[in-house]
Structures are given as C-alpha cells and as structure tokens.
Amino acid sequence: MALLVYGVVARHDDKSLDSAVKKGQLPTAPGASVALPTLDGSSRQTLAAWRGKVVVLNFWASWCGPCEQEAPVLERAQRQLSSTGGTVLGVTYKDDADASRDFMRKHKLSYPSLRDDRLDLAPKYGTTALPETFVLDKRGRIVALSRGEVDERFLTRAIDRAQKA
Amino acid sequence: MRRAVLAVLALLALLAPAAVAAQPKVSFNDIEDEVMCDTCNVPLNVAESDRADQERAVIRKLIAQGLTKQQIKDRLAAQYGPGILATPQDSGFSLAVWWVPVAVVVALLALIALLLPRWRRARAPDGEERQPGPELSSTDAQRLERDLARYDV
Numbered sequence: 001m002a003l004l005v006y007g008v009v010a011r012h013d014d015k016s017l018d019s020a021v022k023k024g025q026l027p028t029a030p031g032a033s034v035a036l037p038t039l040d041g042s043s044r045q046t047l048a049a050w051r052g053k054v055v056v057l058n059f060w061a062s063w064c065g066p067c068e069q070e071a072p073v074l075e076r077a078q079r080q081l082s083s084t085g086g087t088v089l090g091v092t093y094k095d096d097a098d099a100s101r102d103f104m105r106k107h108k109l110s111y112p113s114l115r116d117d118r119l120d121l122a123p124k125y126g127t128t129a130l131p132e133t134f135v136l137d138k139r140g141r142i143v144a145l146s147r148g149e150v151d152e153r154f155l156t157r158a159i160d161r162a163q164k165a
Numbered sequence: 166m167r168r169a170v171l172a173v174l175a176l177l178a179l180l181a182p183a184a185v186a187a188q189p190k191v192s193f194n195d196i197e198d199e200v201m202c203d204t205c206n207v208p209l210n211v212a213e214s215d216r217a218d219q220e221r222a223v224i225r226k227l228i229a230q231g232l233t234k235q236q237i238k239d240r241l242a243a244q245y246g247p248g249i250l251a252t253p254q255d256s257g258f259s260l261a262v263w264w265v266p267v268a269v270v271v272a273l274l275a276l277i278a279l280l281l282p283r284w285r286r287a288r289a290p291d292g293e294e295r296q297p298g299p300e301l302s303s304t305d306a307q308r309l310e311r312d313l314a315r316y317d318v
Contacts, residue, residue, distance in 0.1 A: 063216045094204055
C-alpha cells in the first residue's frame with residue numbers, strides 16, 4: 001500500500017510555474033544549462049545560449065496532432081521575432097528524429113529545434129502532454145505559458161509582454 | 166589421412182553458411198511486448214496512440230536493417246532512456262519490483278516458523294500422543310462383528 005501511495009505521489013504533475021506566472025512573478029525559466037542535441041545531431045545547445053533575446057519555447061512532436069495545427073502560427077511568430085533578434089525554439093518531446101525533420105520540412109518551419117528524447121528538459125516545465133509553449137523575456141524569465149495549442153492572439157500578446165519586460 | 170582432412174574441411178565449409186542462416190531473426194511480435202509506449206506508460210503491444218505507432222514504425226525499420234532483438238532494445242534505450250524497456254530497471258523505485266516479492270516470501274517464512282510450533286503445541290497439549298478411543302464392551306464388539314458380516318462383500 002505504501003509503495004502504491006509513493007508511486008501515485010511521485011508521478012504528480014508539477015504545475016508550480018503556472019501559479020507563479022499567474023501571479024505575475026516572472027519565474028526564471030528552468031533548465032537553462034541543459035544541453036540538448038540539435039535536430040540534425042551535429043551539436044548540442046542550451047537555452048542559455050539565447051539569453052538576451054525573446055524566446056518562444058515550444059515543446060512538440062511529429063506524432064502530436066495539435067502540434068500540426070499550431071505550426072503555421074509559430075512560423076509566423078518566428079518571422080515576427082527574427083526581425084528583432086528573438087526566436088521560436090522548438091524542443092521535440094520523445095520523437096523520432098527523421099519524423100521530426102519531415103515535420104519541419106512539411107510545414108516549412110524555419111526556427112531551430114532541439115531534441116529532448118530522454119526528457120532532460122520537459123519535466124522541469126511540468127510538461128507531460130503536447131503541445132506546450134513558454135514565452136521568455138530577454139532575461140530568461142517566463143512571462144506567459146500555454147498548456148495546449150497556441151493561437152495568434154496568445155502569441156502576439158505574450159511576445160509583446162516579453163519585449164517590454 | 167589427407168583425404169579425411171579434406172573431407173572434414175569440405176563438410177565444415179558446407180555447414181558454416183547453414184549455421185549463420187540458423188541464427189534466429191527477430192520478429193516484430195517478439196520485441197513488441199518488451200518495449201513500452203514511453204508516453205502512455207503501457208507495453209507497446211497493448212498501446213494505442215500516435216507515439217506508439219511511431220515506435221512500432223521505428224522498430225520495424227530497425228528489424229529491416231537486420232539488427233538483433235538485443236541490438237534494437239539497446240538502440241532504443243540509448244536513444245530514449247531505459248524507461249522505454251518493459252523490463253524493470255535495476256535502480257531507484259523500480260528496484261521494488263525485485264525486492265518486494267523477496268521480502269514478502271521471507272516475511273511469510275518467518276511467520277510460518279513462528280506460528281507452526283504454536284499450532285503443533287495446541288494440537289498435542291503437554292506433548293502427549295493422541296490416545297485411541299475407549300475400548301468396546303464384549304456385547305458391542307459382537308454386535309459390530311455381526312453388522313460387519315451382514316455388509317461383507
């Protein structure tokens with residue numbers, strides 16, 4: 001019985017970031033120093049490398065239906081951000097790399113993506129379902145988050161807040 | 166002698182490809198129940214999700230490349246972590262899978278060792294052997310003999 005209770009408690013979802021963002025506390029984005037492989041596997045990069053820029057951190061996978069729906073919205077955000085030095089940063093969540101690359105090509109996505117096959121980063125954001133998006137200001141603080149598919153309105157507002165923060 | 170050696174060598178040359186061909190090829194069904202759907206936390210052979218379908222496709226691709234079952238499992242574990250394998254890990258909470266059954270068996274044996282002497286004492290107080298019942302009177306013995314004779318087959 002004790003083991004069962006432990007198993008249930010140990011698997012609870014961490015949504016502490018949600019309440020902090022809701023209170024306007026601008027929590028620091030976790031896992032900034034976690035180095036993840038790029039989609040082509042040629043190198044590893046950390047979130048910290050984008051410090052000083054607005055970052056839209058998006059967890060996605062090619063097998064996720066809603067990720068497909070929001071991909072064009074994210075690409076438009078990337079075009080808007082790239083003119084000001086910001087970026088959308090995709091992080092694939094347990095996804096076959098070939099399938100991820102096919103997805104990027106199919107949707108003509110120009111923003112970079114890293115691979116989180118072993119879930120080194122996603123759990124730090126309490127991410128257990130896809131898609132999820134976190135908007136970070138230039139100081140690496142989370143100004144807005146969306147657990148589920150994002151729309152244009154959410155992203156425009158969140159990016160605006162991140163640029164002003 | 167030389168002929169015999171040549172004959173043995175020729176036989177070995179014939180058998181070698183057969184031995185290589187005899188190596189078991191992994192079937193998809195054989196490996197599917199030993200891998201987890203790593204986003205739904207159920208074995209792949211009972212999982213129904215888009216991620217499970219993707220894992221199945223990856224496994225089929227690796228089988229087509231000629232990898233053995235162990236090589237495929239190693240490849241998956243290296244890529245996605247040991248949690249993708251259906252066999253329990255040998256660290257952390259997963260260790261409970263191994264030590265809990267052992268602990269339960271040890272506890273049961275200890276309980277039996279503790280209670281068995283008590284049960285035996287309760288069945289035979291003061292260590293006495295169980296006594297036979299009272300002896301029959303001669304009248305009852307004769308009647309019993311007659312009754313048994315009637316039912317003799």
